[in-house]
Amino acid sequence: MDLRGKHIVLGLTGGIACYKSAELVRLLTKAGATVQVAMTEAATHFITPVTMQALSGRPVFLSQWDARIDNNMAHIDLSREADAILIAPASTDFLAKVANGLCDDLLTTLCIARECPLLVAPAMNRQMWAAAPTQRNAAQLRADGVMILGPGTGDQACGEIGDGRMLEPEELVEDLIAFFQPKPLAGKRVLITAGPTFEAIDPVRGITNLSSGKMGFSIARAAREAGAEVLLVAGPT
Incomplete structure (x- = not known):
């Protein structure tokens, strides 16, 4: 199975793992999906919207006040068009906001306003992932029906080793394809x-x-x- 006919909103939050998101967009489109990228202001410090626009073939959304949306409700329109929202990378701050219903930018507002599934791929330092508040937020997100992909284990940009790496783009695409497949073995x-x-x-x-x-x-x-x-x-x- 591939992703033909699927429309994915890909959200980027601030983190060094944003460099992986370029390859992720390429693989998603190669699998047949259409990809709409939305970025937080912090994410633009790690990868440019121009790069993501070139790879996705669509203008990137950065603000909830985007004049390209006639009704100025980008958080509604973008989420209604999506078959799924994938946040990769998802920062500690972003997990905390969504877990507690905070909406202070386009991406968090879009996630709270959604009617489609939400998948998040955490990316952070090992201590930040292991921190009690982060684990509480992750547990709350799971309880709310959000699918958490990863994180992986290995070398981190800070030089430390441990849990917190964003999954590789190939793994995320496999997870997304699997998400849309029927689940005849669920519970087995x-x-x-x-x-x-x-x-x-x-x-x-x-x-x-x-x-x-x-x-x-x-x-x-x-x-x-x-x-x-x-x-x-x-x-x-």
């Missing part, structure tokens, strides 16, 4: 093994195979996209 838990196995005969010898694991990984991805909770056990490859 699936255990999948993949890759080579080794069974010892004695302390010296064993029986093994050279499986690449590709089939198991594909099955795990398909099961996850179908709504299952997947546990994947992979042998070394």
Whole structure:
């Protein structure tokens, strides 16, 4: 499945992970989606609206007072046209605002006024993600039906290592495609093994195979996209 026929509003908030959003727009359009970009003022310090306009093929919205909207209600019009709103990157500040219903710019107002699904991809320092207020806000967003994608773990721009990285663009596109698919396996838990196995005969010898694991990984991805909770056990490859 791809994203043909889907209209995605992509929101950018202030963070170094904004550089990934350029590739994200490219992949979304390649998958068949139309993409409307909206940015906070802080996001424009990390990537220019011109870049996002060139990649999306549409003018970028920055303000709730945008005169291009005849009724001056960009937060209503943009959200009504969308099949989903994806915020990537989503900053600590943005999560806090939406979790508590604060609307002080176009992007937060658009999210509160929406009638479509909202997905957010957090991006922040590991300590900011682990902070108690952030975790409370994330829990509230989940309780409100917002889907939180990630964050990932690894090297961070500040030089530290840990949770808080925005997922890679390829991962976000996969998650978005999976979101729109039917969920016949929702509520099911699936255990999948993949890759080579080794069974010892004695302390010296064993029986093994050279499986690449590709089939198991594909099955795990398909099961996850179908709504299952997947546990994947992979042998070394």
